[in-house]
Amino acid sequence: MSKASLEATVDPEKVQGWITKIGSDTSAAVPLLQAIQSEYGYLPRKAMNLVLEGTEINASQLFGVATFYAQFRLDPVGRHMIKVCHGTACHVQGADRLNTSLRHALGIENPKEDTASNGSYTIENVACIGCCSLAPVMLIDGEAFPNLKGADAQRHLVKHAKSKGEILPGQTGEGDDQSADEKEK
Amino acid sequence: MSGDMVITMGEGTCGIAAGAPEVTKLLKERFPEATFKAVGCIGMCHLEVMVEIATGGKSWLWGNVNKKNLPKIVRFHRGQGDLPEAMLIRSSDTRETERSQYLTRQTRIALRNVGELNPTSMEQFRARDGYSAIEKVIKGGMTPEQVIDEVRIAAIRGRGGAGFPTAVKWGFARGAQGEPKYLVCNGDEGDPGAFMDRSLLEGDPHSVIEGMLIAAYAIGASKGYAYIRAEYPLALKHFAIAMDDARKAGFLGHNILGSNFSFDIKIKEGAGAFVCGEETALLASIEGQRGMPRIRPPFPAIQGVFSKPTIINNVETLANIPWILKNGGAAYARIGTEKSRGTKVFALAGAIKRGGLVEVPMGMTIRQVLEEIGGGSASGRPLKAVQLGGPSGGCIPESLFDTIIDYDAINATGAIMGSGGMVVMDSKSCMVDLARFFLEFTQIESCGKCTFCRIGTLRMKELLTKICDGSGTLEDIATLEELAERVKDASLCGLGQTAPNPVLTTLKYFREEYLAHVTDKRCPGGVCKGLITHTILQDKCTGCSICDRYCPVNAITGELKKPNTWVIDQKICINCGMCVEVCNPDAILAA
Structure with a gap:
């Protein structure tokens, strides 16, 4: 499985649901990003755009917050x-x-x-x-x-x-078990 | 016989990480009729998993329980085996053991309930006089001024690190104009090496809520925020349950206890920024912005969150408040030293035999904490220093271990009391590497507002890295010292002002280690990768090849079972130390 396919599919209704529940004023920026991140493991661009459309938060604030706090990441994650x-x-x-x-x-x-x-x-x-x-x-x-x-x-x-x-692509000290598994598959 | 048996499990984050869920499951299979109780972390993290078993009017507290040794206690409790001494912490029959001394040498006020009750049980909290302090305040007709006076008599200083007198802070907000007023509980415990607030929030959330209620009543706040780190999922969960239960019981919401005092709390999850421990940065974060500090004045007590009067109190400070109101400020002030009253909670970790959470009266010496409670060095190697206050704090050398725990006495060493992180170092630690570690931390965490903090910490980190790599010069040490002073002077908030402390204190007390790195190209602790080499001791090597298998760069070669053929290619070796770790006969020398 390639890394490009790790991109999440964003459901606009879910994002709208979080906006309705959490709020749409500027103070909702952090909790909204937290909701997105906990669903997808990262912040998909599409979800960020939906937040911009559906709230009073502007792009400068949203991306500013997303890049400030250690919890948030913009790249997809592994499984x-x-x-x-x-x-x-x-x-x-x-x-x-x-x-x-x-x-x-x-x-x-x-x-x-x-x-x-x-x-x-x-x-x-x-x-x-x-x-x-x-x-x-x-x-x-x-x-x-x-x-x-x-x-x-x-x-x-x-x-x-x-x-x-899961298959581990690198080497481990456990001997050849992993590579044997890999060959099997 | 297990019909009257009550089994109490420590299920804090530490206990769970150490394997409490698995032990609980096994015990439930062995003793199906027993009653199981879950309590918060009692603070003896080094003995997790802990299990208390009470039956027939007697009780036993077992430590380091795991899948393998569990059958020993099971047999004992079935009357089929001897008492497994090695696992016993204390029992109702035995006197104090060396292990139980860890608890008996403490004075637990802030931690009074942690580990003693189920954190999410309102019933158990009430049974331990929970919410009786707020009842005394409201039903006893105390005015907000009287509450502030009681706290003034207690003379408690903010436990978040700065040590500002709590009553003075409350007084400012009481007199401030503007509605509504806010009360914020700062649970953004960002110091790496500190977990006092985590234990309180997950082990006794109701006490923190009660403290918030009293504080809010004193300053006239109607809205509260509990700002808790997202990295503490259990704390967030327990705090949310406790809030719901408090609301149902009428302790949060409108017209609390039939009075005209109304107060409610919202949880704000911290998103991971050390600078948010600084109060103005924390306020910006609550408002949904980047957590960047601003110039004070105006102080938050006058103009805080959403520009309204706001008081920010640390979790530990708040946990002390109900005790103070219930027992009186004078009782609290009797503990401690003249300028530092009461107790302080420390998170004891590192090269110590018995690590965990300890609460001690101010005035105890650092040596007493390390030796009488912590049991001294874990490895048997001599202790070298203790790091207090995390990235904002400093190192106190062994020669000053008789310093007492007191805000001013600790400040005099160049370290700070801080929020309570106490990381112990033995002779195999490198003080230059430690300074580099903290500078790397503050450099990453600097919000970037002030030039000296943003760039200065980066330059300092580069210089320290250079010294650790073995290419440092004497001039670099001088530059480092100069930069340290500049960063202190030219930064707006506490993060930048204190960032150089780890460097300055290690330079002050361990200058010879810096010199060894620079002039002798040697790391006395054997830590810095650029200054050590790994070699195989032919006479000890068995030729098992495990080092080769774990080496991430394939630097080790040799023939299986032929000891004298094994060598490490120094050109490839990255000195990561994996081989040392896995080598059973200790045949790899790092020096």
Whole structure:
């Protein structure tokens, strides 16, 4: 599956529904974007345009807000989301290695990319998620994995991928299981 | 025999992350007749998953419970096995254990209910005198001025970090003109390494609501906002449930407790911007704008959200308020030091044996917190420093661990009390890398309004990166110091004014580490990738090839099961440390 096909199909009625529920004045900008993002995982251009048409919010404010806050993203995401915590406690206990080993397993080499080439997973760094005593921590689709080393992160990812029928395009330390699966398919 | 059994599970974010749902499921299978209760995080995060089992008038609190060791407690409670000492935190039979000391050395006021009740149970909250303070205020006929006076006697200072006296702030808003007035609860806990507000919001949301009610009554606010980070889904959920229940019980809405005081709260989800901890930036965010600070005055107490008088109080401050009104300001003021009254909650993390949430009286020394509560170093290596106050704070070296917890005493070290993040570092941490970490954080989080904060922090980060990479010079250190002063002076809000603190305090106390990076090209902590090399110790290597399999750049080669053939190609190696992590016989040296 290519990355272009990760673009979401936006349902105008849904967007209108959020505007009706949340409001159409300028103070609704943040919650409206949050509603869109939680539905699609990112902010599709079409949904943003619908907000501009249906509210008092102008393009400068809407895009200004969308690019200001860390929560929002304008690019599509993979089918699953990995969030690696980079709070202080996670940093001093080696959170960087989680990224190294996860990216290796996902075959993401370009430092500017964050999504695997087959659209399976997106890795995002997040500021503290507040589980500092269990550092380093990551979340896969919202489920937390505590006290990780780089290799543990990879093992959890391999397990998750198997349970979801996803293929990891990169290499893992688990041996050849993955490539064997890949050949089968 | 499990008929009268009550099993209490800690189901805060930490507990869930550590695997509480799975343990609960297994326990329900083993003890189907038992009554299960879920409570918030008691703060002993290092012992999660925790389970309290009460039966036959006795109780046992178990720690670090997992799928593997669970059968031991199951057997014990069925009378078929010995008491698994290693898992016991405390029981109704035993005296204090080293583990339970973590709790007994604390003074829990803000955290009085956290871990003791089901956070979303109005009934349990009422049973612990919840909402009795607002009842005392309204039914007892206290005037708003009397409420402010009580808080003045308590002398509580804002727990968000700045330490401004709460009663003074309330007084400004009380006297301000304009309707409606707003009361905002600041739960945008952005400090990486801090989770006090998360625990309060998810573990005892009703106390925060009660604090908001009292504050609103005192300043005459009719509208409230609870600004809570989107990264805290459980806090948002529990707070919303508590708000609904409070509304149903008549504590929120019109004519509260039959008086003419009306107040209601809306939740605003923070979208991830550290600068929104600054009050004027937070207000801009509530109004739907980019969270950029503005010049004060006018202060929010006079002109805040939607240009109306607004008070912004931190979650922990608000959680203390009901206790103060119920027990009297004087009782609160008896705890602590002369200029810092009461208690402070800290999130203890990093290289510490027992990490978690601790609430201690002001005046306790940092060493007492680290040793008597935290149990000292986790690794056994000596502790080197403690970082207080996150990106706005600084590092306090081991030689100053006898500093007391007090706003002024901590400020004198160059660090700040901050909101309560306390990250502990041992000898294997690099202070230059830590300074770089925080500068990278503030640089990303700078809103961009002030030039020195926007560009200055970037230049500082570049200099620190250069030093960490091993290409720094003595001149870079001098430039760094000069820039630090400029950024402090030329920034509008707290973010920029305090951003250089991590650099200045590490330069002050750990200058020799900077010099080691610059002149000896050596990282004493063994952290900075540009200054270490990884080599395989032939005499320890077993030739298992696991390092090769985990190496992300294929820098390691050798023949399977032939130890003396394995080498790391230094030209390819990125010093990520994955090989060290996976090597079982510790055959890889990073130095």
